[in-house]
Amino acid sequence: EAGVVQSPRYKIIEKKQPVAFWCNPISGHNTLYWYRQNLGQGPELLIRYENEEAVDDSQLPKDRFSAERLKGVDSTLKIQPAELGDSAVYLCASSFRAGGSAFFGQGTRLTVV
Amino acid sequence: RKEVEQDPGPFNVPEGATVAFNCTYSNSASQSFFWYRQDCRKEPKLLMSVYSSGNEDGRFTAQLNRASQYISLLIRDSKLSDSATYLCVVNIQTGANNLFFGTGTRLTVIP
Numbered sequence: 518e519a520g521v522v523q524s525p526r527y528k529i530i531e532k533k534q535p536v537a538f539w540c541n542p543i544s545g546h547n548t549l550y551w552y553r554q555n556l557g558q559g560p561e562l563l564i565r566y567e568n569e570e571a572v573d574d575s576q577l578p579k580d581r582f583s584a585e586r587l588k589g590v591d592s593t594l595k596i597q598p599a600e601l602g603d604s605a606v607y608l609c610a611s612s613f614r615a616g617g618s619a620f621f622g623q624g625t626r627l628t629v630v
Numbered sequence: 631r632k633e634v635e636q637d638p639g640p641f642n643v644p645e646g647a648t649v650a651f652n653c654t655y656s657n658s659a660s661q662s663f664f665w666y667r668q669d670c671r672k673e674p675k676l677l678m679s680v681y682s683s684g685n686e687d688g689r690f691t692a693q694l695n696r697a698s699q700y701i702s703l704l705i706r707d708s709k710l711s712d713s714a715t716y717l718c719v720v721n722i723q724t725g726a727n728n729l730f731f732g733t734g735t736r737l738t739v740i741p
Contacts, residue, residue, distance in 0.1 A: 559731035
């Protein structure tokens, strides 16, 4: 069975440019998370979806970040415009139910220059 | 205050040693607990869930102390391949119902 798939693996962009990350969760997993991880830190939640509904986006910087999961399957996270401080690894995870063990994709390593 | 706190380490132990990590959580409504392992430049991977009665998986033992609000991970007979960062994860089911991660504890097993 395929795991969580993310793309791209790496992205380098100039500040003020837009960037988008894509995630396809494990089949049948209704819960989808986007996390951001800085070096030496644990993952920090950005947004959680239950099917197509964003049930917790309280930590998403809404002035520049947006996300969608239109059909309740794959999801896209966008940053526009990117800032230097956005450099991090963006991880997508999915679980069968909220609060259950989550499985992560390989992440997208974003570098903003 | 952070939801989950861990000693970042690093813990440097010789092969064959026993090592233990603790993690504290702040919300008494926490219901699910996990340990994840993260290798350098890789994604976190589930190591084991933590059950109220404690549980064991080979050389790994996890314990939960609800009264003191901490969980622990014990690794016996450490192997070089155990070198990684171990992340403590807590689910708080009231309100957010999200998974909260600690900063991780770095373990290096030395030959």
